[in-house]
Amino acid sequence: MATTYRTCPVSGLQFEDQAEKLMRWNAVAGVLWLLVGGITALLVILTRWPAIKLLPADQFYLILTAHGIDMLILWILFFEMAVLYFASSTLLRCRLATPKIAWLGFWLMVVGGITTNIAIFQGESSVMFTSYVPMQAAPHFYLGIILVAVGALLGTAVFFGTLVVARKDKTYQGSLPLVTFGALTAAIIATFTILAGAGILIPTFLWSVGLIKEIDAQLYRMVWWGLGHSSQQINVAAHVSVWYLTAAVIFGAKPLSEKVSRFAFLLYILFLQLASAHHLLSDPGMSAEWKVLNTSYFMYFAVMASMIHGFTVPGAIEAAQRRKGYTNGLFEWLRKAPWGNPVFSGMFISLVSFGFLGGISGVVLGTEQINMLMHNTFYVPGHFHTTVVTGTTLAFMSITYLLVPVLFRREMILPKLCQIQPYLFGISMSVLGLVMMGAGTLGVSRRHWDMAFSGAPFQYEWPGAAYLMMGLTGIFGVIAVVGGGLWILLVVGSLLFGKKLDGGKVSSQPTPIPPSTQAASAVAHGSDHVGVPGTVVLALLLFVSFVLYYFVNWKYLSEVWLLS
Amino acid sequence: MSAILPPSDRLWWKQPIDKVEWAWIAIAFVWGMIMFAMMIYWHVFGKQNLSNETYRTTPELFAAKAEKFIAENTIRTETDQNIPVVKVPAGGDGYLIARLWSWYPILELEKGQTYRIHLSSLDYQHGFSLQPVNINIQVLPGYEHVVKMTPTKAGTYAIVCNEYCGIGHSSMLGRIYVKGNQ
Numbered sequence A: 001m002a003t004t005y006r007t008c009p010v011s012g013l014q015f016e017d018q019a020e021k022l023m024r025w026n027a028v029a030g031v032l033w034l035l036v037g038g039i040t041a042l043l044v045i046l047t048r049w050p051a052i053k054l055l056p057a058d059q060f061y062l063i064l065t066a067h068g069i070d071m072l073i074l075w076i077l078f079f080e081m082a083v084l085y086f087a088s089s090t091l092l093r094c095r096l097a098t099p100k101i102a103w104l105g106f107w108l109m110v111v112g113g114i115t116t117n118i119a120i121f122q123g124e125s126s127v128m129f130t131s132y133v134p135m136q137a138a139p140h141f142y143l144g145i146i147l148v149a150v151g152a153l154l155g156t157a158v159f160f161g162t163l164v165v166a167r168k169d170k171t172y173q174g175s176l177p178l179v180t181f182g183a184l185t186a187a188i189i190a191t192f193t194i195l196a197g198a199g200i201l202i203p204t205f206l207w208s209v210g211l212i213k214e215i216d217a218q219l220y221r222m223v224w225w226g227l228g229h230s231s232q233q234i235n236v237a238a239h240v241s242v243w244y245l246t247a248a249v250i251f252g253a254k255p256l257s258e259k260v261s262r263f264a265f266l267l268y269i270l271f272l273q274l275a276s277a278h279h280l281l282s283d284p285g286m287s288a289e290w291k292v293l294n295t296s297y298f299m300y301f302a303v304m305a306s307m308i309h310g311f312t313v314p315g316a317i318e319a320a321q322r323r324k325g326y327t328n329g330l331f332e333w334l335r336k337a338p339w340g341n342p343v344f345s346g347m348f349i350s351l352v353s354f355g356f357l358g359g360i361s362g363v364v365l366g367t368e369q370i371n372m373l374m375h376n377t378f379y380v381p382g383h384f385h386t387t388v389v390t391g392t393t394l395a396f397m398s399i400t401y402l403l404v405p406v407l408f409r410r411e412m413i414l415p416k417l418c419q420i421q422p423y424l425f426g427i428s429m430s431v432l433g434l435v436m437m438g439a440g441t442l443g444v445s446r447r448h449w450d451m452a453f454s455g456a457p458f459q460y461e462w463p464g465a466a467y468l469m470m471g472l473t474g475i476f477g478v479i480a481v482v483g484g485g486l487w488i489l490l491v492v493g494s495l496l497f498g499k500k501l502d503g504g505k506v507s508s509q510p511t512p513i514p515p516s517t518q519a520a521s522a523v524a525h526g527s528d529h530v531g532v533p534g535t536v537v538l539a540l541l542l543f544v545s546f547v548l549y550y551f552v553n554w555k556y557l558s559e560v561w562l563l564s
Numbered sequence B: 001m002s003a004i005l006p007p008s009d010r011l012w013w014k015q016p017i018d019k020v021e022w023a024w025i026a027i028a029f030v031w032g033m034i035m036f037a038m039m040i041y042w043h044v045f046g047k048q049n050l051s052n053e054t055y056r057t058t059p060e061l062f063a064a065k066a067e068k069f070i071a072e073n074t075i076r077t078e079t080d081q082n083i084p085v086v087k088v089p090a091g092g093d094g095y096l097i098a099r100l101w102s103w104y105p106i107l108e109l110e111k112g113q114t115y116r117i118h119l120s121s122l123d124y125q126h127g128f129s130l131q132p133v134n135i136n137i138q139v140l141p142g143y144e145h146v147v148k149m150t151p152t153k154a155g156t157y158a159i160v161c162n163e164y165c166g167i168g169h170s171s172m173l174g175r176i177y178v179k180g181n182q
């Protein structure tokens, strides 16, 4: 099929015409879902803020269902499709395999997303994004999600196909770039995940139209989390790839060791499928042996993988900076980093917040016995707002500052605001996560409309500190919404009004990636080795916080009623 | 050369791994194993482990058992809804029904005694969240979960439902009394 290739004059990246259009449409669709999700976030936060309590109960649960679906599934998935096309067609400089199928996938996802949202806003499907049986939503709620999943599956298939095209057309030599390799792990996990999802959503759909009589509640939870948890691993693999991408583009950083980083990605594939167990730790239907085995032995290899990336990403940046001469002390490389560039600042806040807050809280939450202290409390959404929001969402936001000029050929408007946006969003969201976890530690429930329990036959007065935490949740939540809204404003504003940039040369043939010279690889082979003492200090700090917080929670556990 | 290009060294898998990286991998690995061991240690020596004792049941069966338990052990009723307060025999079995939207009945326990509390739901999924102790257990229809509990302090405790269960979810509040032993 005839297509053209454009070489961006700013970045040197080469965009194939179809892939470029798909990336744009997917990214824009993602941003629109983020907009809907952001409006729902504001309504959710203003209702959970005890002093305001904006919505009535029925609307709150409806809006919260929409928030979960539109954010976690739609915003993230659409953006990830763009990342997949970028990591394959753009980085490998080849044409996209079967663009028609990619478009079909895109439109299926659009139709599916709208269908599910219609179901939610009609009011008969306020079942939360987990849609635990036997609570039932309208059939088109499930149908829409199935369409989205099929669309995403087609997108991943096109990604795999594109890797084959690149290999066949010899547009690169040797192995895949690390970022593409990371995207490949994300796509492989996605394939498994979507199949698990089909395994549960199709029967649930059939049940909702009356063709299946009953679905077992425990079985549902087990298979559903095979989808729900593994999909979070797609997000981690995707945002870690984006971190490496940012480090490469901003600093020209190369991985400390290709072997280590790739091995860590591989661990995600090998072990993450099993970690769905940590959503079932306080469930009745699974044995303790099953819980311990699945969460610990297997999950800790995935934790290890994240710890490795958490070391090698800043390590790669430190090494690159030191090569440029920022060698004073432990942290000159970090002080002299481009903190005014939102691509970098967003990525670095994402890295720190994901590691220190999301990572540590996730492992503690995923410890079999400790889970009983936190299961279904506000701790849980607190935790994942520091993974999928400050981790994934912020990484995607920051890379967009790079994509708007190179992909959409527009200059970002209002550069001063662009500079502060990652700080505003990243910091307020991190604090939001922390105070949510604080409220959860005090027992406050997630998905709960009324801390005063009006209409209940009894009273229960939460501790004053819990109200304080929920008040802070409200304040920082509103700031986070402002920070997220600012990003949408800046991006959409730039797409509409930003200065048009030169698109660069267009040719009908791809220019392959030049093979690296022998000399360059000789250099890479050890002689330019630099130490990364600053990263070591950061990593040890993470480790110490991790160990302390982990054991503090065992201490809390030892103080509650005895259970056996 | 960088992470967006193919590795410059085509034999990248032969490159040696730096000492510092090895050390970090080793730390991460050992820490993972310690966390693994901690859970097993707690099963052996810890005093807070979630029970493994679960039976398949149906809403009808469970409700019948619970009603029998309530009929035999009720000591008084409370609130204008006349909710029975049921004294669970020390060391014996108590039943707690989760349903839209109440925890039923009120249980009365004694500090320091161990009870076998049977939890199940008659309809949707619910969440047993004991406050202010902060113990949280999922409650499912079709599963009878027998949790052995030993209260360590006297007082009046609330059971919050923390699994979303529909419009009345936030009014689903139950109660447990723990009497101090004289």
Ligand code: HEM
Residues within 6 Å of the ligand: A037, A038, A041, A042, A044, A045, A048, A064, A065, A067, A068, A069, A071, A072, A075, A076, A128, A129, A130, A381, A385, A388, A389, A393, A445, A446, A447, A448, A476, A477, A478, A480, A481, A484
């Ligand atoms: C922009 C600022 C945001 C704010 C202020 C916010 C606030 C909240 C709050 C307070 C909850 C808990 C509600 C409850 O359990 O009662 C929540 C739930 C949730 N949020 Fe956000 N959020 C934001 C952005 C996001 C983003 C970007 C994502 C995903 C990428 C996300 C995904 C979720 C999910 C999946 C839930 C769980 C919904 C459920 O329990 O069913 N949020 N959010």
Ligand SMILES: [Cu+2]
Residues within 6 Å of the ligand: B098, B099, B101, B125, B126, B127, B161, B162, B163, B164, B165, B169, B172
């Ligand atoms: Cu309930």
Ligand SMILES: [Cu+2]
Residues within 6 Å of the ligand: B126, B127, B161, B162, B163, B164, B165, B166, B169, B170, B172
């Ligand atoms: Cu409930």
